[in-house]
Amino acid sequence: MAMVTVSMLVSLPTLTSPNPRRVNRFWQTTPKTSSSVMTVASGPASKELATAGVKFAEGEEKLPKVVLTSACGSEADVYLYGGVITSWKVPNGRDLLFIRPDAVFNKKKPISGGVPHCFPQFGPGPMQQHGFARNLDWSVIDSENVQGDPTITLELKDGEYSRSMWNFSFQALYKVTLQTKSLSTELAIKNTDSKPFSFSTALHTYFRAAVQGASVNGLKGCKTINKDPDPKNPLEGKEERDVITFPGFVDCVYLDAPNELHLDNGLGDVISIKNTNWTDAVLWNPYLTMEACYKDFVCVENAKIGNVQLEPGKTWTATQHLSIN
Numbered sequence: 001m002a003m004v005t006v007s008m009l010v011s012l013p014t015l016t017s018p019n020p021r022r023v024n025r026f027w028q029t030t031p032k033t034s035s036s037v038m039t040v041a042s043g044p045a046s047k048e049l050a051t052a053g054v055k056f057a058e059g060e061e062k063l064p065k066v067v068l069t070s071a072c073g074s075e076a077d078v079y080l081y082g083g084v085i086t087s088w089k090v091p092n093g094r095d096l097l098f099i100r101p102d103a104v105f106n107k108k109k110p111i112s113g114g115v116p117h118c119f120p121q122f123g124p125g126p127m128q129q130h131g132f133a134r135n136l137d138w139s140v141i142d143s144e145n146v147q148g149d150p151t152i153t154l155e156l157k158d159g160e161y162s163r164s165m166w167n168f169s170f171q172a173l174y175k176v177t178l179q180t181k182s183l184s185t186e187l188a189i190k191n192t193d194s195k196p197f198s199f200s201t202a203l204h205t206y207f208r209a210a211v212q213g214a215s216v217n218g219l220k221g222c223k224t225i226n227k228d229p230d231p232k233n234p235l236e237g238k239e240e241r242d243v244i245t246f247p248g249f250v251d252c253v254y255l256d257a258p259n260e261l262h263l264d265n266g267l268g269d270v271i272s273i274k275n276t277n278w279t280d281a282v283l284w285n286p287y288l289t290m291e292a293c294y295k296d297f298v299c300v301e302n303a304k305i306g307n308v309q310l311e312p313g314k315t316w317t318a319t320q321h322l323s324i325n
């Protein structure tokens with residue numbers, strides 16, 4: 001019988017939670033040395049949680065995942081490895097996210113697709129591309145159901161592996177809420193160290209798309225750092241287009257992007273991508289460098305490219321709200 005650790009952690013950042021609600025504070029997959037943690041036995045395959053619409057299950061290669069199901073028929077999968085949302089199915093059954101065909105679920109590399117975290121480095125930079133948060137196990141510390149909408153909160157803290165690259169103590173809390181036609185996240189990074197630190201970060205969202213028909217609206221006028229034509233020598237510029245398409249290789253950072261963009265995925269969906277405090281955006285399509293799948297997705301990433309400076313005890317928070325009409 002597999003063992004699942006139940007955490008009694010109770011203090012969370014300010015997370016919006018209207019009433020009525022049902023709250024459960026839960027488990028993590030890796031043991032912690034904390035007096036507030038107790039261990040219970042659970043079945044290995046799947047576990048219905050007391051929270052409606054939140055189910056703990058085995059995903060690909062038996063990796064643990066949480067399945068969120070809303071009362072109106074939308075569904076999302078969140079893998080604890082990387083804290084990555086791998087699937088967001090809206091009520092018509094369409095999955096608006098994309099997993100690359102070369103994705104592996106064996107922890108040998110981050111899961112390629114869905115909504116991976118880039119933290120504490122967007123990159124390039126001194127550590128591995130996009131940091132370490134996408135290749136560590138996150139813990140579930142809370143779940144609730146608000147009027148039929150399931151929510152979980154994941155946590156990542158520093159450990160030996162993260163400290164080998166970035167020697168700071170931190171706590172990341174990631175709240176994921178599924179509603180009928182939307183998927184919302186709130187990321188809160190807290191400096192739990194005694195010294196200041198700085199980081200950059202992004203939600204590297206892979207959207208399913210028909211690349212030739214896909215376009216993004218809302219970035220006109222932004223300053224750009226364009227990795228096309230030469231990723232090693234990005235060019236600064238300004239976006240002049242109302243509507244950005246993906247006719248070839250696209251890899252561009254948009255500074256001070258607006259708090260709402262629209263993605264037409266070329267498959268019949270227009271996705272609103274709203275944010276607070278994700279000040280920048282990134283568009284990416286690898287074109288022929290990923291011949292097997294570039295036609296099937298575009299990445300539209302909410303990002304914080306310039307370093308966030310965080311003093312001890314302080315928290316940086318940003319939200320992303322994806323929705324369809």
Ligand SMILES: O=P(O)(O)OC[C@H]1O[C@@H](O)[C@H](O)[C@@H](O)[C@@H]1O
Binds near residue numbers: 113204284301
């Ligand atoms: O690590 P992944 O998922 O393969 O994504 C890599 C790409 O991620 C994008 O965010 C960067 O703008 C690209 O430069 C980079 O190539």
